[in-house]
Amino acid sequence: MIPLSISICICLLALFSSRTFAASDYHEQLILQPLPSSSLLASFNFRSNASLQSFEQQHFRFFPRSLGQILQHAQTKELHLRFSTGRWDSESWGTRPWNGSKEGATGVELWAWIEAPTDDEAFARWIALTQSLSGLFCASLNFIDSTRTTRPVASFEPAGDHFPSSQLHLLHGTLPGEVVCTENLTPFLKMLPCKGKAGISSLFDGHKLFDASWQSMSIDVRPVCSEGDERCVVEIEQTIDMVLDIDRSKRPRDNSIPRPVPADQLACDPSKTYNSENICYPLEKTAETGWSLTEVFGRGIKGACPLIDNEIPGSMSVCLRVPHERDVFITPGAFESKNPDGFSRCYILLSPDNFDLVLPEQELQLKVPLEQPVLHAERTIIGHGQERGGMQVILRNPSNTSTVDFIYFESLPWFMRPYLHTLQARLAGIDGLQRQVPVSDIIGDIFFRPAIDRERGTQLELVLSVPPASAVTLIYDIEKAILRYTEYPPDANRGFNVAPAVIRLLDKKDNSTTASPVYLRTTSILLPLPTPDFSMPYNVIILTSTVMALAFGSIFNLLVRRFIAADEVALGSHTLKARLFSQLVVLRDRLRGKVVKVE
Amino acid sequence: MILSAVLLVLLLAIDGLQVAWAEHTSNWAVLVSTSRFWFNYRHLANVLSVYRTVKRLGIPDSQIILMLPDDMACNPRNAFPGTVYSNADRAVDLYGENIEVDYRGYEVTVENFIRLLTDRLDKDVPRSKRLGSDSGSNVLVYMTGHGGDRFLKFQDSEEIGAWDLADAFGQMWEKKRYHELLFMIDTCQANTMYTHLYSSNIIATGSSALDQSSYSHHADNDIGVAVIDRWTYYVLEFLETQVTTPNSKLTLGDLFDSYDETKIHSQPGVRWDLFPGGEREGRLRTVVDFFGNIQNVEVEGNSTESGSLVKDLAEIAKLVDRWRRRDQEHLSTTQNNTNSSPLVLLGNEGRLTYAPQKRIAAATKMTSEDCWSKRLVGALILTGGVAVWVAGSIFGQS
Numbered sequence: 001m002i003p004l005s006i007s008i009c010i011c012l013l014a015l016f017s018s019r020t021f022a023a024s025d026y027h028e029q030l031i032l033q034p035l036p037s038s039s040l041l042a043s044f045n046f047r048s049n050a051s052l053q054s055f056e057q058q059h060f061r062f063f064p065r066s067l068g069q070i071l072q073h074a075q076t077k078e079l080h081l082r083f084s085t086g087r088w089d090s091e092s093w094g095t096r097p098w099n100g101s102k103e104g105a106t107g108v109e110l111w112a113w114i115e116a117p118t119d120d121e122a123f124a125r126w127i128a129l130t131q132s133l134s135g136l137f138c139a140s141l142n143f144i145d146s147t148r149t150t151r152p153v154a155s156f157e158p159a160g161d162h163f164p165s166s167q168l169h170l171l172h173g174t175l176p177g178e179v180v181c182t183e184n185l186t187p188f189l190k191m192l193p194c195k196g197k198a199g200i201s202s203l204f205d206g207h208k209l210f211d212a213s214w215q216s217m218s219i220d221v222r223p224v225c226s227e228g229d230e231r232c233v234v235e236i237e238q239t240i241d242m243v244l245d246i247d248r249s250k251r252p253r254d255n256s257i258p259r260p261v262p263a264d265q266l267a268c269d270p271s272k273t274y275n276s277e278n279i280c281y282p283l284e285k286t287a288e289t290g291w292s293l294t295e296v297f298g299r300g301i302k303g304a305c306p307l308i309d310n311e312i313p314g315s316m317s318v319c320l321r322v323p324h325e326r327d328v329f330i331t332p333g334a335f336e337s338k339n340p341d342g343f344s345r346c347y348i349l350l351s352p353d354n355f356d357l358v359l360p361e362q363e364l365q366l367k368v369p370l371e372q373p374v375l376h377a378e379r380t381i382i383g384h385g386q387e388r389g390g391m392q393v394i395l396r397n398p399s400n401t402s403t404v405d406f407i408y409f410e411s412l413p414w415f416m417r418p419y420l421h422t423l424q425a426r427l428a429g430i431d432g433l434q435r436q437v438p439v440s441d442i443i444g445d446i447f448f449r450p451a452i453d454r455e456r457g458t459q460l461e462l463v464l465s466v467p468p469a470s471a472v473t474l475i476y477d478i479e480k481a482i483l484r485y486t487e488y489p490p491d492a493n494r495g496f497n498v499a500p501a502v503i504r505l506l507d508k509k510d511n512s513t514t515a516s517p518v519y520l521r522t523t524s525i526l527l528p529l530p531t532p533d534f535s536m537p538y539n540v541i542i543l544t545s546t547v548m549a550l551a552f553g554s555i556f557n558l559l560v561r562r563f564i565a566a567d568e569v570a571l572g573s574h575t576l577k578a579r580l581f582s583q584l585v586v587l588r589d590r591l592r593g594k595v596v597k598v599e
Numbered sequence: 600m601i602l603s604a605v606l607l608v609l610l611l612a613i614d615g616l617q618v619a620w621a622e623h624t625s626n627w628a629v630l631v632s633t634s635r636f637w638f639n640y641r642h643l644a645n646v647l648s649v650y651r652t653v654k655r656l657g658i659p660d661s662q663i664i665l666m667l668p669d670d671m672a673c674n675p676r677n678a679f680p681g682t683v684y685s686n687a688d689r690a691v692d693l694y695g696e697n698i699e700v701d702y703r704g705y706e707v708t709v710e711n712f713i714r715l716l717t718d719r720l721d722k723d724v725p726r727s728k729r730l731g732s733d734s735g736s737n738v739l740v741y742m743t744g745h746g747g748d749r750f751l752k753f754q755d756s757e758e759i760g761a762w763d764l765a766d767a768f769g770q771m772w773e774k775k776r777y778h779e780l781l782f783m784i785d786t787c788q789a790n791t792m793y794t795h796l797y798s799s800n801i802i803a804t805g806s807s808a809l810d811q812s813s814y815s816h817h818a819d820n821d822i823g824v825a826v827i828d829r830w831t832y833y834v835l836e837f838l839e840t841q842v843t844t845p846n847s848k849l850t851l852g853d854l855f856d857s858y859d860e861t862k863i864h865s866q867p868g869v870r871w872d873l874f875p876g877g878e879r880e881g882r883l884r885t886v887v888d889f890f891g892n893i894q895n896v897e898v899e900g901n902s903t904e905s906g907s908l909v910k911d912l913a914e915i916a917k918l919v920d921r922w923r924r925r926d927q928e929h930l931s932t933t934q935n936n937t938n939s940s941p942l943v944l945l946g947n948e949g950r951l952t953y954a955p956q957k958r959i960a961a962a963t964k965m966t967s968e969d970c971w972s973k974r975l976v977g978a979l980i981l982t983g984g985v986a987v988w989v990a991g992s993i994f995g996q997s
Contacts, residue, residue: 085673128723135725138700142724153962181673182681183700206696207681210673254689257678257821420965449962459962489705490635490668490754534756 025049025309026062026193030200032357033321033368035093038247038289039213040296043097044200044240046192052223052232062307063236064191066136071221074129077168078113078160079221081133083180083188086214087523088243094370097241100519102218105500107178107524108139113158113168122169123149130173138183144173147414148499150459153447155409155504157517160222161232174411176524177497180217182206188217192238198352199305200318203297204240208249215242246289249296288326290361300331303352319346320357323366329358343368375404375466379501379522382475386530389478391418393501393522395464396471405465410501412458414451415481416527420460422477429470442472453481463506480529488531495526623778624735626892628653628663631712633744635669635754640824641815643671644685645743645785645831647693652838653739657845657892660699664715664730667700668707668754678821685827685835687819701728709759716740716767718776734775739783739889743831746786748809749794765795772798779874781851781889785831787812790868801873802881804855806830807865814864829863838890845891852882 026048033041048062060068071079082104088096096103112129116122126149134141150172162168185206189196196204209215218239225232251258268280275281294300301318320328321344330336333351338344349355376396383389397404412418425442426434444463451458466472505518630653632646650665671683672694682692702711714720715730732738745752749761771777782803784792789805796803806813806828815825816832827835837857842849858867871878887893 131721131723132725135701135727138703140704140706143705151961153964179670179673179704181670182694182696183698183703186697186699205681206672206694207679207692209681211680253679253682256680446965447962448965461962488756490756 026305026307028200028305028308029317029319030203031319031321034246034288034291034359035243036370037092038245038285039093040244040246040249040291041093041097042203042240042242042244044203046201046238047235048193049224049233049235052234055234062193063234066187067191067219067221067236068234070129070132070136074125074132075115076112076125076129076221077115077162077166077223078158079129079219080109080111080159081137081219082109082216083107083137083139083178083184083218084109084214084216085180085210086212086243088214090373090376090520093243095373096520098239099516100521101516102220102239102241103216103519103521104218105174105502105521105524106176107180107497107499108141108175109173109499110141110144111152111156111170111172113160113162113170115166115168117167119169122171126169126171126173137187139178139180140175143175146455147457148173148175148411150411150449150457152409152459152461154407154445154461154463155502158222159220159516160235161225162223172411174499176499180215181210184217185209188219188238188240191219193307194305198302199308200301201305202302203293203299205298207253208244208297209240209242211248212242212244215240244296246291246296250291253298287361287363288359290359292358293356300354300356301349302354304349306352317346317348318355318357319344321368322359323364323368325366326364327360327362329360331356342366372398373520374399374505374518375406375503375520377501377503377520377522379525381478381498381525381527383477386528387480389480389527391474391476391478393474394471395466395474395503397466397468400469403465403467405463405506407504407506408460408462408464408501409504410460411499412451412460412478413496413498413527414453414455414457415483415496415529416458416498417451417479417481418458418460419477419479420446420448422475424475426473426475427467427470428473434473442466442474480527482530485532485537488534492529492531492534495528498525498527500524622735622895623737623888624895625732626658626662626737626739626889626894627730627732627777628658628739628741628890629666629715629730630663631666631707631740631742631744632668633666633707633742633751633753637669637671637674637676638824639669639745640671640683640822641685641827642743642745643667643669644683644693644826645828646741647683648685648827648831648835649741650698651691651693651695652835653890656842656887656890658890659892661727662731662892663699664701664728665699666702666707666712668704670704676823678823684819684822685832687817687826689819699727705754707754709753709757709763712753712759713763713767716776717770717774730776732776735778735895736776737889738771738777738780740780741783741785742792743785743828746784746788746792748788749791751784751786751792761792761795764792765797768796768801769798772800779884779888783834785813785828789813789830790866793868793870796870796873799873800875801870802851802884803870803873805868806863808868811865830858830865830867833857833859833862838886842886842890845887845893847885847887847891849886850882851884851886851889854886855882 026046028044028046030045031041031043033043035041050060050063050068054060055063055068056072058065058068058072070076082102084104084106086106088103090096110130110133112126114122114125114129116125123146127145130141130144133139151170152172156170156172158168158170185204189201189204192201194201196202216239218237220235220237222235223232224235248256248258263280266280267283267285268275269283272281318334322328324338324342324345328345330347331354333353334347334349334355337346337348339346347355347357374397376394376398378394378396380392381389382392393408395408423439425437425439427437427442428434442464444465445461446463447459447461449456449459462474464472500521500523503520503522505520507518628649630646630650632642634642646665646667650663653663654660671677672681679689681694682689683694684691685693702715715728718730720729730738742751745755746758750758752758768780768782771780778800780801782793782796782801783805784803785806786792788807788809788811790808791805793801793803793805807830814829816827816829818825834854837854841847841853841857855867855869860866871881874881885891
């Protein structure tokens with residue numbers, strides 16, 4: 001039912017948008033939704049804007065100056081930056097928040113529309129952008145070089161309103177191995193008008209956020225122009241979505257090691273034959289887990305952010321997606337409004353005091369229905385050995401009636417060489433039997449840019465359609481390149497990260513551009529490459545040096561030394577006097593009749 | 600007689616003044632851990648403890664360059680996500696809620712470290728990744744990791760030698776990138792790392808002598824690995840218990856006297872001879888001269904005069920005028936040249952450089968017709984070759 005909440009959001013946004021252009025304004029919203037298996041989805045959204053004129057004059061109010069100046073320096077008109085960790089479990093949690101449009105690939109993902117007269121200049125500005133952002137967000141974004149940069153053809157479309165005259169270049173880069181941690185949250189918070197001191201952003205705590213099962217931070221900057229008048233605004237939207245494990249989050253920080261439940265608190269299944277005092281088969285809880293904001297986030301909301309535009313209704317609200325029968329206790333100073341759909345309610349904070357929500361443990365008759373995703377995607381590396389392998393993508397359409405059309409985009413590192421001619425498709429229907437089908441039956445268009453070693457990676461975009469109630473398996477062969485000795489990272493034996501594939505669903509029925517596109521991403525994969533024994537070169541160098549020293553020494557000896565018999569040593573003496581003396585000795589010996597012994 | 604006495608008093612007074620007033624105008628800290636992998640948790644904890652200390656004593660994040668080669672806080676092995684502890688009592692979370700890591704992961708390399716010190720960086724590199732120190736800056740360089748006789752390993756894959764470090768500091772001194780430098784290192788055989796330093800105004804200290812190991816202090820059973828090294832532990836103990844405020848008057852002499860070999864289990868070393876005045880002068884430097892952020896303001900005599908401002912303005916106006924004229928010249932030359940060349944780039948010095956038109960290849964749509972025509976061409980070439988071969992063999996026989 002997340003899309004429903006999103007649609008409410010969009011409705012609210014639509015409400016705001018009529019007055020969006022009045023002044024620079026700021027909104028924030030938090031949507032909380034308990035998910036199955038005692039998880040909690042928290043979606044934070046912060047949105048503010050600045051008029052294009054004030055943006056260009058570097059007159060910033062809510063728009064963060066640090067980011068604004070970088071965007072101006074790199075001539076970036078639209079920016080999307082994502083920091084994500086974990087995996088969204090779509091089988092049990094349903095569709096993704098924001099339809100996946102605010103989500104990124106594992107690690108860091110960045111794409112931007114840059115204005116530049118030529119491709120080369122656009123790339124130079126892109127490098128300036130990544131370097132500057134790496135300093136701002138404490139992430140290794142400067143590693144997005146030409147090998148990790150792609151220019152997708154069909155997968156992304158600008159979300160903002162751009163002047164038709166501007167020459168925009170789309171550049172995209174992913175760092176799948178990048179760790180997301182507190183140092184990335186710190187600058188993210190500093191960019192918010194209330195800086196985590198008040199409002200819903202005061203809930204952010206690195207200890208809880210990075211303990212989440214899945215989390216995604218996003219920053220989107222885009223120009224928005226209203227159709228009526230010529231005035232444009234630059235809009236910045238920051239979101240954080242996370243799925244917390246309620247039980248884990250409730251553990252105290254200083255004692256976060258899980259301990260077994262004491263025997264007297266265990267709920268046992270008495271129907272089991274072996275059930276006794278000592279043997280227990282634990283029962284699964286049917287009741288909704290009880291939680292409160294302070295328990296889950298470690299703190300409550302420190303009042304409303306005073307910078308919020310109060311003229312717009314619902315601009316600062318905390319929304320809860322639970323059935324109306326669920327008991328919710330709140331601290332005084334907030335105004336509750338229940339949505340007529342029966343599954344959501346919102347709170348508008350009025351006082352600057354702390355706000356807390358408490359949901360006790362409760363048995364529920366009715367649960368919030370989860371909407372199932374339209375497509376499941378799974379991507380793995382298959383095959384064995386150090387030299388070759390294969391890539392397998394399984395795309396499953398759970399719907400029984402409608403075909404799913406989408407664009408599948410992947411960028412592969414240069415050391416992973418795909419053979420596109422080996423691309424084959426298998427189709428499995430309801431019976432589960434896999435049948436080989438011609439590739440052209442499934443794939444419409446292929447956009448492909450082959451890799452060049454150490455210069456650029458492979459870029460592949462497929463326009464696909466999966467028939468109802470069936471799964472398509474795409475397989476192609478890959479070859480693993482052997483890197484140079486110095487190109488291996490310090491932890492080469494861990495494997496090399498390959499960026500996740502991005503899937504953009506094409507909605508045929510509704511061609512209106514206002515609907516936000518639906519995205520989903522596969523998990524990133526780890527590619528084991530043949531790695532050398534890194535100490536071996538030293539052994540080889542040492543051994544070779546020894547052999548060379550030995551060979552050189554003996555050859556040099558042979559070349560520069562004259563080998564003479566022991567008795568010649570005396571003859572070969574240096575001084576004339578010594579030589580004369582030795583001749584005299586020899587002469588004397590002869591006179592005495594001695595024979596010189598030759599040894 | 601009286602004159603000499605007065606002189607003596609004056610000299611003493613000046614001496615006293617020097618001690619009381621730090622000569623530097625800014626403080627910078629370069630804190631480097633060089634070890635990757637979970638079992639080296641303690642090296643990151645070491646460096647983060649020093650980070651917390653210098654931050655506590657007043658150096659802002661913008662003047663601290665923190666290099667962390669691995670992620671311990673958000674490591675899946677960490678039972679306490681988002682935290683790094685340097686003590687088994689887990690009283691202080693070193694990662695906290697506000698941290699800025701400037702170089703992390705694979706960015707921590709010998710090359711980057713030396714480039715940072717000597718400021719040989721690309722123009723796009725942001726300011727937070729640069730050491731912006733000048734001739735008035737006191738710089739604290741703290742390093743920890745695994746080392747040996749005159750080398751320190753970086754991430755288990757490369758190493759920095761004592762000579763490289765000495766040359767980097769030498770170049771910093773030549774480029775006037777520090778006023779005084781305190782070099783601290785905690786690694787096995789640490790004292791060998793500073794033996795080759797040769798540039799002036801450096802005080803160096805290390806945890807262990809040649810052929811000695813540097814040991815860890817204690818382990819945390821829930822984290823599962825050692826959390827801090829001995830030397831760093833006792834240095835921090837001194838800093839945390841004695842140097843409690845940025846106004847502390849404790850000196851480096853006091854800090855180095857606090858070393859206790861029976862506790863540290865190795866022989867820490869100090870090198871004074873590069874410092875002007877040697878040990879006598881060096882011992883008088885306060886700890887907060889390097890760990891704190893006490894700043895003196897330099898006032899230049901000339902700029903305060905009102906006349907110089909007018910002169911400066913006139914100079915600027917002249918410069919602007921000259922640039923405008925040059926711009927116009929460029930404009931006229933570029934307009935003349937645009938017809939002859941497809942692409943004209945303006946170089947930094949205003950010279951005209953011609954670049955051949957190059958398009959970065961974008962992904963192209965694959966079409967099957969194209970494929971067939973290529974196959975046809977291939978087949979034609981093949982049949983042609985076969986025909987030549989057959990003809991050759993027939994005519995060759997006759």
